[in-house]
Amino acid sequence: DVKVTQSSRYLVKRTGEKVFLECVQDMDHENMFWYRQDPGLGLRLIYFSYDVKMKEKGDIPEGYSVSREKKERFSLILESASTNQTSMYLCASTPGTSGRGAKNIQYFGAGTRLSVL
Amino acid sequence: AQTVTQSQPEMSVQEAETVTLSCTYDTSESDYYLFWYKQPPSRQMILVIRQxxxxxxxxxxxxxxxxFQKAAKSFSLKISDSQLGDAAMYFCAYRGRAGTYKYIFGTGTRLKVLA
Known part of the structure; x- marks a missing residue:
């Protein structure tokens, strides 16, 4: 089975702290994603990466950055955490984007619930 | 820009009954993919079905x-013989043609299953 692992289920941080959320997938997937999930807003894409060291902004990149130094690991960084970044963060990966079939399926981690005080 | 709309924030169904969750989308593309994902209370999102x-x-x-009604841009999910384990948030999602990385999710429908 594909496994997407997020390093923490729950995090509590202080305003202004630098926060790292880590995500690792074990199936050699090309693409990785970071989403933010808030009630009534669904999933909103923060950043995605289609290759090592490659990244593209999603819909809400402000206040976030990402790092992908190795294919299996995709990190989300909050440079200076703020209270409005309190949320559930979901990491996902997909095998690829070309062709049809299973390459389109997203596999998700269990999520990290971040509270910024 | 593509959009996905789930107009039912919450639904309830009696165990063993059938329920239908609605999803509509807007796109100008002719080739795309649609998904239903399930997020149980444990929060790990899993694929239910794709089209x-x-x-x-x-x-x-x-x-x-x-x-799936392509002309109407409608993609509803029917769950038959509902079980307690079906209780979850359900998200409808859209992805455009090959080469497009972005998935667009609806706001979700919380399904409650009543014993």
Whole structure:
């Protein structure tokens, strides 16, 4: 089975702290994603990466950055955490984007619930 | 820009009954993919079912089936013989043609299953 692992289920941080959320997938997937999930807003894409060291902004990149130094690991960084970044963060990966079939399926981690005080 | 709309924030169904969750989307593309994802209270999101727009036949996975109406841009999920384990948030999602990385999710429908 594909496994997407997020390093923490729950995090509590202080305003202004630098926060790292880590995500690792074990199936050699090309693409990785970071989403933010808030009630009534669904999933909103923060950043995605289609290759090592490659990244593209999603819909809400402000206040976030990402790092992908190795294919299996995709990190989300909050440079200076703020209270409005309190949320559930979901990491996902997909095998690829070309062709049809299973390459389109997203596999998700269990999520990290971040509270910024 | 593409959008996905789930107009039912919450639904309830009696155990063993059938329920249909609605999803509509807007796109100018002719080739795309549609998905239903389930997020149980433990929060790990999993794929329930997917549909490729070029296929006219509705997808089916055991008790889960979709009603895909391409002209109406509608993609509803039917759950038959509902079970307590079906209680979850359900998200409808859209992805454009190959080479497009972005998935667009609806706001979700919380399904409650009553014993």
């Amino acid at each position: 490729e727009a070029y296929k006219q036949q509705n997808a089916t996975e055991n008790r889960f089936s979709v009603n």
